[in-house]
Every structure is written in C-alpha cells, then in structure tokens.
Amino acid sequence: DQQVKQNSPSLSVQEGRISILNCDYTNSMFDYFLWYKKYPAEGPTFLISISSIKDKNEDGRFTVFLNKSAKHLSLHIVPSQPGDSAVYFCAASARKTSYDKVIFGPGTSLSVIP
Amino acid sequence: GAVVSQHPSRVICKSGTSVKIECRSLDFQATTMFWYRQFPKKSLMLMATSNEGSKATYEQGVEKDKFLINHASLTLSTLTVTSAHPEDSSFYICSAQSPRQVGTEAFFGQGTRLTVV
Numbered sequence: 048d049q050q051v052k053q054n055s056p057s058l059s060v061q062e063g064r065i066s067i068l069n070c071d072y073t074n075s076m077f078d079y080f081l082w083y084k085k086y087p088a089e090g091p092t093f094l095i096s097i098s099s100i101k102d103k104n105e106d107g108r109f110t111v112f113l114n115k116s117a118k119h120l121s122l123h124i125v126p127s128q129p130g131d132s133a134v135y136f137c138a139a140s141a142r143k144t145s146y147d148k149v150i151f152g153p154g155t156s157l158s159v160i161p
Numbered sequence: 162g163a164v165v166s167q168h169p170s171r172v173i174c175k176s177g178t179s180v181k182i183e184c185r186s187l188d189f190q191a192t193t194m195f196w197y198r199q200f201p202k203k204s205l206m207l208m209a210t211s212n213e214g215s216k217a218t219y220e221q222g223v224e225k226d227k228f229l230i231n232h233a234s235l236t237l238s239t240l241t242v243t244s245a246h247p248e249d250s251s252f253y254i255c256s257a258q259s260p261r262q263v264g265t266e267a268f269f270g271q272g273t274r275l276t277v278v
Contacts, residue, residue, distance in 0.1 A: 083269075090167070090254050090269030091205070136205065149195070149256075149267055153204040 050074045051139050051152035059158045066124040068155050070137030077139040082122045085134045127159045165257050167270025174245055182240045182273045184255030190235035191257035199252040211238040245277040
C-alpha cells in the first residue's frame with residue numbers, strides 16, 4: 048500500500064515556464080512533508096519542506112503548497128531551468144508517532160527543455 | 162550544511178560473497194540512520210532504521226539475516242549484504258537526521274551501486 052503517491056512518472060516543461068509536481072498521500076498521521084531532488088547515481092538532496100500547520104512555503108524559485116483536506120501537495124518551480132532536470136521525490140513523515148521515519152513517493156522525472 | 166558520506170560508491174562482487182557499505186555523518190552525531198534501496202525507475206524503499214547502540218529496526222519484508230546493520234558509533238552505520246545474489250543488485254542509500262534543533266530534513270549519502278555477478 049503506497050502511502051505517498053506521485054501519479055506522474057515524468058514531466059516535460061519549457062525553460063522559463065512553471066513546473067508543477069504533484070503528490071498525494073493517504074496517511075492522515077503525516078504532519079511533515081518534504082521534497083527531494085535526485086540526479087542519477089547520487090543520493091537525494093533536500094529541497095524544501097512544509098509542516099502540516101502551514102499551507103504554503105516558499106524558498107526562492109521553489110514553492111510547496113499543502114492542501115490537508117485533499118491530502119495533496121504540490122511543488123512549483125518558477126522559472127524552470129535546464130539544471131532543474133532531475134527526479135523529484137515527495138516524502139512525508141508522521142513526527143508525532145515516528146519522528147524520523149520518512150516515506151518516499153515513487154518520484155517524478157522532470158525534464159526542462161532549453 | 163550537514164554531510165553524510167557513503168562508501169564505496171560502486172562495488173561489484175561475486176555471487177555468494179558479502180559486501181559491507183559504510184555510512185558516516187561527517188559533521189554531526191546521528192543517533193539514527195536509515196538505509197534505503199532503490200530499484201531501477203522505482204522509489205526509495207526504506208529497508209531499516211539503524212539505532213546507535215541497539216538493534217536495527219527492519220521494515221516488513223526485509224530479511225534481517227540478509228542485510229546486517231551495525232551502528233557502532235554516533236557517526237557510523239554499516240550495512241552488510243550477506244551471501245549476495247544477483248537479485249540483491251541495486252542502489253543502496255543511507256541517510257541521517259541532523260540534530261533536531263537544527264531541522265528535520267534528512268541528509269543522504271551519495272549512494273552505493275551494488276552489482277552481484
């Protein structure tokens with residue numbers, strides 16, 4: 048049973064446009080959400096996170112939106128750059144019950160076309 | 162920022178042999194480290210939680226005797242794949258939490274590509 052879902056395995060976006068990566072979760076105990084970026088043969092790199100008490104968190108070109116009622120979050124990258132091409136993992140944790148354990152979604156491969 | 166180092170980055174071994182992968186937190190003490198496995202075009206699957214000074218906690222379906230985890234110090238956790246078989250070939254990644262007063266995001270090692278021939 049996949050607790051964190053990313054239904055789009057891949058996404059192509061033109062350079063300069065907005066990239067929107069979506070993530071859905073099923074476990075209502077999740078209260079902290081993270082996005083990681085991963086290049087081939089490397090470990091994931093932390094991008095941005097959001098606590099369940101917020102509905103938006105912004106860091107430079109990256110913004111994460113959280114809709115708790117829909118159990119949905121999204122990562123917006125604007126403007127998209129060719130260097131953003133990578134696999135993006137959505138992740139979630141239930142800090143009240145299992146502080147450190149992070150569950151990852153299957154990932155979305157983003158291609159930013161110059 | 163916090164750095165997690167994983168070694169080796171790539172290893173090829175013969176079927177039936179054992180392989181040890183090291184995960185080190187370089188600039189912070191990690192009481193808890195995590196081991197993940199990634200299959201081609203698949204997500205990161207949590208294998209086990211490594212606890213310093215105590216036994217590791219394995220996820221359902223992960224063989225404890227197959228994947229031995231040792232967390233001997235606050236900066237080092239090791240994963241040993243015992244009696245490796247071709248189906249164990251995968252990309253293994255460790256992570257560690259930085260001290261909670263700093264943040265809750267995990268930092269990942271660079272991963273180890275294991276190929277069993």
